[in-house]
Amino acid sequence: MLQQExxxxxxxxxxxxxxxxxxxxxxxxxxxxxxxxxxxARSLWPLTFGLACCAIELMATGAARFDMDRYGAxxxxxxxxxxxxxxxxxxxxxxxxxxxxxxxxxxxxxxxAIAFGGCTIDGGPFKYPNQYAIVEGADKLVPVDVYIPxxxxxxxxxxxxxxxxxxxxxxxxxxxx
Amino acid sequence: xxxxxxxxxxxxxxxxxxxxxxxxxxxxxxxxHVCTTAxxxxxxxxxxxxxxxxxxxxxxxxxADGGIFxxxxxxxxxDVPDRHRFLADVEPGHExxxxxxxxxxANWYEREVYDMYGxxxxxxxxxxxxxxxxGADYHPLLKDFGVAHPTDEGNGNA
Amino acid sequence: MPELIHVxxxxxxxxxxxxxxxxxxxxxGVLRLRLLLKGEEILEAEPIVGYSHRAHEKMAENRNYIQFxxxxxxxxxxxxxxxxxxxxxxxxxxxxxxxxxxxxxxxxICCELNRISSHLLWYGTLLMDLGGFTPFLYCWDDRENILxxxxxxxxxxxxxxxxxxxxxxxxxxxxxxxxxLDFCKRFRERLPEYETLVTENIIFQNxxxxxxxxxxELAQDFALTGPILRAMGHKRDVRRDExxxxxxxxxxxxxxxxxxxxxDRFLIRVEEMHQSxxxxxxxxxxxxxxxxxxxxxxRKIKPPKGEYYFAVESARGHxxxxxxxxxxxxxxxxxxxxxxxxxxxxxRSVLRGTMIADTVAILGSIxxxxxxxxx
Numbered sequence: 266m267l268q269q270e271x272x273x274x275x276x277x278x279x280x281x282x283x284x285x286x287x288x289x290x291x292x293x294x295x296x297x298x299x300x301x302x303x304x305x306a307r308s309l310w311p312l313t314f315g316l317a318c319c320a321i322e323l324m325a326t327g328a329a330r331f332d333m334d335r336y337g338a339x340x341x342x343x344x345x346x347x348x349x350x351x352x353x354x355x356x357x358x359x360x361x362x363x364x365x366x367x368x369x370x371x372x373x374x375x376x377x378a379i380a381f382g383g384c385t386i387d388g389g390p391f392k393y394p395n396q397y398a399i400v401e402g403a404d405k406l407v408p409v410d411v412y413i414p415x416x417x418x419x420x421x422x423x424x425x426x427x428x429x430x431x432x433x434x435x436x437x438x439x440x441x442x
Numbered sequence: 443x444x445x446x447x448x449x450x451x452x453x454x455x456x457x458x459x460x461x462x463x464x465x466x467x468x469x470x471x472x473x474x475h476v477c478t479t480a481x482x483x484x485x486x487x488x489x490x491x492x493x494x495x496x497x498x499x500x501x502x503x504x505x506a507d508g509g510i511f512x513x514x515x516x517x518x519x520x521d522v523p524d525r526h527r528f529l530a531d532v533e534p535g536h537e538x539x540x541x542x543x544x545x546x547x548a549n550w551y552e553r554e555v556y557d558m559y560g561x562x563x564x565x566x567x568x569x570x571x572x573x574x575x576x577g578a579d580y581h582p583l584l585k586d587f588g589v590a591h592p593t594d595e596g597n598g599n600a
Numbered sequence: 601m602p603e604l605i606h607v608x609x610x611x612x613x614x615x616x617x618x619x620x621x622x623x624x625x626x627x628x629g630v631l632r633l634r635l636l637l638k639g640e641e642i643l644e645a646e647p648i649v650g651y652s653h654r655a656h657e658k659m660a661e662n663r664n665y666i667q668f669x670x671x672x673x674x675x676x677x678x679x680x681x682x683x684x685x686x687x688x689x690x691x692x693x694x695x696x697x698x699x700x701x702x703x704x705x706x707x708x709i710c711c712e713l714n715r716i717s718s719h720l721l722w723y724g725t726l727l728m729d730l731g732g733f734t735p736f737l738y739c740w741d742d743r744e745n746i747l748x749x750x751x752x753x754x755x756x757x758x759x760x761x762x763x764x765x766x767x768x769x770x771x772x773x774x775x776x777x778x779x780x781l782d783f784c785k786r787f788r789e790r791l792p793e794y795e796t797l798v799t800e801n802i803i804f805q806n807x808x809x810x811x812x813x814x815x816x817e818l819a820q821d822f823a824l825t826g827p828i829l830r831a832m833g834h835k836r837d838v839r840r841d842e843x844x845x846x847x848x849x850x851x852x853x854x855x856x857x858x859x860x861x862x863x864d865r866f867l868i869r870v871e872e873m874h875q876s877x878x879x880x881x882x883x884x885x886x887x888x889x890x891x892x893x894x895x896x897x898x899r900k901i902k903p904p905k906g907e908y909y910f911a912v913e914s915a916r917g918h919x920x921x922x923x924x925x926x927x928x929x930x931x932x933x934x935x936x937x938x939x940x941x942x943x944x945x946x947x948r949s950v951l952r953g954t955m956i957a958d959t960v961a962i963l964g965s966i967x968x969x970x971x972x973x974x975x
Contacts, residue, residue: 315630329744397588398658399655417757470910470920474907495819495823516937521835545820572649583658
């Protein structure tokens with residue numbers, strides 16, 4: 266791997282920066298990282314944020330019967346500054362697109378995004394040739410970790426999505442902003 | 443249908459063409475009237491004094507069929523069910539007078555018509571777009587919109 | 601050293617703009633309010649809508665009448681059943697289609713259950729906006745029971761596509777009727793609990809009484825409909841004024857009050873839940889046997905050329921569909937006259953002169969659904 270990389274650089278010699286990048290961090294905190302990831306996965310704070318129909322199922326998941334608190338993900342924060350997971354629930358209109366981007370940028374790292382419902386995957390039922398009003402997919406705006414299909418998905422599906430995201434976080438695949 | 447209201451209407455707008463719809467329930471109104479846009483303020487005044495509200499205002503793109511936009515006004519009462527439909531034709535580029543000075547509900551309805559069809563209303567207090575994104579340069583409900591617009595699949599998004 | 605900005609001692613130094621939304625926990629979706637404030641007092645309020653514009657009306661011109669069916673319940677997802685069945689009824693009236701009586705009864709049961717579930721969600725969110733979390737959980741507990749009943753027969757929890765031109769997709773069984781009756785019984789016992797929990801709560805009353813009073817002339821000016829209008833003393837309800845389906849066969853009251861404040865709008869909706877329960881019980885006790893689809897429904901829906909209007913009473917007010925046909929399978933135009941659009945535009949007048957802390961109470965009592973406004 267290192268051999269191939271160095272071949273591509275000038276003079277046949279790798280630069281110091283490149284060598285450092287290849288070697289990774291000088292101090293490894295794997296145990297601490299794992300511990301932090303375990304904690305992060307079990308205390309997701311979603312952003313209170315609904316766009317359309319799916320927001321009602323998002324509320325249902327937080328409410329009496331489904332109770333997202335059981336998975337540590339029930340603390341909905343109204344401020345993007347306090348949240349670490351954005352559940353994009355509903356059709357993203359083009360007027361709303363820049364707002365979502367601004368909210369995402371305000372969230373502190375590490376942060377994750379869940380595309381909840383057909384509209385946030387590819388436009389869903391509102392996708393047709395020459396559709397002028399919507400952004401066809403949340404991944405055009407934010408890096409999405411988990412996609413949950415449905416129109417709207419059932420609360421069980423959101424819980425499954427949250428558990429998948431927890432698995433992903435525990436495996437240490439968080440995004441570095 | 444109250445006859446006194448129709449009499450007042452005819453006095454104010456003599457060339458009003460009225461069709462009685464009481465026998466056709468699917469039409470959903472008591473009567474359909476055809477008028478010119480210049481008559482709209484007078485008609486609105488008559489209905490305002492009679493206690494009616496402007497329930498709906500929308501537009502039809504009929505440029506392929508007569509080269510006009512057709513405004514559709516629905517006036518209905520707050521106490522007794524009675525609905526009057528007015529059809530007024532507008533030529534493209536012409537600015538019909540606003541009804542927003544008499545009925546505040548017309549404020550948003552007319553902004554929506556402008557947003558969707560590009561028909562501007564003369565004398566409207568705030569003739570701006572209401573539903574589409576900021577900086578939009580299209581009027582989506584025009585029949586020729588979407589035929590050759592760059593907003594194709596995936597393109598122009600995000 | 602940066603240049604210091606000099607703050608003058610003029611009269612207007614307390615006047616400022618505050619932006620509320622489109623991401624805000626109490627704007628019920630993606631509403632944005634631009635408020636001009638003087639201290640705590642609102643001088644001007646401007647609702648800015650369109651953040652959920654999804655081009656329903658353009659979509660209607662791109663597909664035939666049947667293909668537009670799934671869209672209807674997504675316009676107002678809280679009273680999706682009423683919209684879906686209302687659209688079917690609109691097309692049926694144009695075509696002159698007769699609907700079997702059993703289907704009419706099923707439609708009424710489903711629509712009224714949907715109205716209760718919509719009011720329950722409004723109840724929970726209004727109370728949550730005012731700072732009470734417990735009622736929200738109570739409401740969702742009961743709402744889930746309705747969703748179970750509707751889920752069993754329609755296959756979805758929220759965005760139903762149950763109606764078809766000429767009837768409904770599937771027949772209901774005795775278990776559905778029994779579950780509906782069980783729910784009515786249980787909910788009738790729960791409603792007094794709600795009363796002691798919320799209605800009699802003095803904090804809640806103080807936050808709602810004489811807050812956000814609608815002046816009488818606003819009803820005409822803004823073409824208000826629904827519970828807001830009824831809280832102003834007008835006995836208007838499309839179910840009674842322009843009866844559709846078989847609503848004229850049912851015995852129910854249209855509650856009205858005269859205060860026109862937030863508390864009255866609250867009481868009206870609670871009373872409407874009682875009335876809807878009574879309609880559901882009447883319908884379940886009288887439902888006849890028979891088919892649920894009309895025998896001869898044309899395969900291609902081609903309404904004759906003309907302009908048509910049909911209105912239903914949704915949970916928020918007068919929902920009208922203005923359908924223009926040019927005689928083909930594709931609608932020439934479907935305009936959706938949605939109640940929240942007109943109701944919300946009145947917010948500008950109502951908020952003027954109130955305190956900023958009351959904004960969420962007033963907005964919550966209007967009960968808006970944003971995708972229905974933006975369409």
